[in-house]
Amino acid sequence: MEITPKISDFERRVYLDKISKSIRDLNSMTYTPLFVQQMVSLSALLSSFDQSIDNSIRTIDENAQDPTYFIAAYFDTKNIAVALWVYRIVRSLTRYVLLSDRFYESGNKRYSLLAKRVLKSVNDFLKSERDAQHLISYTEIRHFNLSKSSDASLVYAKVLDAKLPSFNENVALVLHYNQALLDIQDDWEDIEDDVQEDLPNIFVMAAVENIPYNRIKKSKRDIIRNVVLSRTNSSQGPVSRLVNELQASSKSVSIPGEFAFLKFLSDRYADTLRRNASSMNS
Numbered sequence: 095m096e097i098t099p100k101i102s103d104f105e106r107r108v109y110l111d112k113i114s115k116s117i118r119d120l121n122s123m124t125y126t127p128l129f130v131q132q133m134v135s136l137s138a139l140l141s142s143f144d145q146s147i148d149n150s151i152r153t154i155d156e157n158a159q160d161p162t163y164f165i166a167a168y169f170d171t172k173n174i175a176v177a178l179w180v181y182r183i184v185r186s187l188t189r190y191v192l193l194s195d196r197f198y199e200s201g202n203k204r205y206s207l208l209a210k211r212v213l214k215s216v217n218d219f220l221k222s223e224r225d226a227q228h229l230i231s232y233t234e235i236r237h238f239n240l241s242k243s244s245d246a247s248l249v250y251a252k253v254l255d256a257k258l259p260s261f262n263e264n265v266a267l268v269l270h271y272n273q274a275l276l277d278i279q280d281d282w283e284d285i286e287d288d289v290q291e292d293l294p295n296i297f298v299m300a301a302v303e304n305i306p307y308n309r310i311k312k313s314k315r316d317i318i319r320n321v322v323l324s325r326t327n328s329s330q331g332p333v334s335r336l337v338n339e340l341q342a343s344s345k346s347v348s349i350p351g352e353f354a355f356l357k358f359l360s361d362r363y364a365d366t367l368r369r370n371a372s373s374m375n376s
Contacts, residue, residue: 116136286319
């Protein structure tokens with residue numbers, strides 16, 4: 095389940111040569127069916143190069159080997175090493191999401207344990223990479239939060255759309271913003287549990303810009319929250335900035351009067367989060 099593959103130096107050189115040739119061929123092609131075929135070939139090479147050492151997630155990996163991010167990274171940097179780095183991180187994060195989904199679908203704790211092992215591998219890898227801290231930024235926090243809350247607009251909103259005559263895409267947007275605010279509140283409430291279980295949490299993500307994660311992890315449970323929040327600059331930091339952005343986004347969307355209460359909820363959720371931040375600073 096490690097980020098980097100365990101293969102011999104000779105095998106590594108052979109695979110890298112093949113991957114380099116495949117990506118160069120792809121780079122010379124126009125966007126045609128042949129381009130897609132070459133992507134499939136490249137995906138197979140990457141899969142063979144970076145196979146999981148744990149056969150128990152082989153079926154998961156069938157959905158975690160998309161070469162898109164590898165290709166994008168190479169086209170932008172022309173650097174195979176950088177492209178492989180991006181590919182491995184995305185692959186591991188995809189594994190984590192898919193294993194977590196499998197756990198929630200089946201209730202089988204084995205998938206939860208595997209997901210935690212994958213996340214620990216990612217965290218350990220990022221902590222060992224001197225240049226990896228740039229991943230913990232406002233953009234990353236915002237993307238994580240909005241992705242986490244996407245079920246509101248992608249799934250639940252579809253139910254309303256099927257039944258309510260005044261429902262439209264703008265209403266779905268406000269539902270998304272509200273869910274994102276609620277997810278921030280959940281992260282606020284779960285700081286201690288998320289640290290102890292090595293789960294993603296935007297307050298922790300903000301804090302590790304200023305303090306190593308292992309220092310947070312080693313803190314006693316009753317002081318984890320103070321350690322995290324003392325390093326997030328909670329009144330002006332990235333989480334507060336995100337709260338303000340989500341509230342402003344909700345206000346800017348025009349929705350039918352039947353759903354005006356949703357904007358009221360946006361204000362309430364944002365105000366609650368700001369009060370939480372103020373209580374820590376007082």
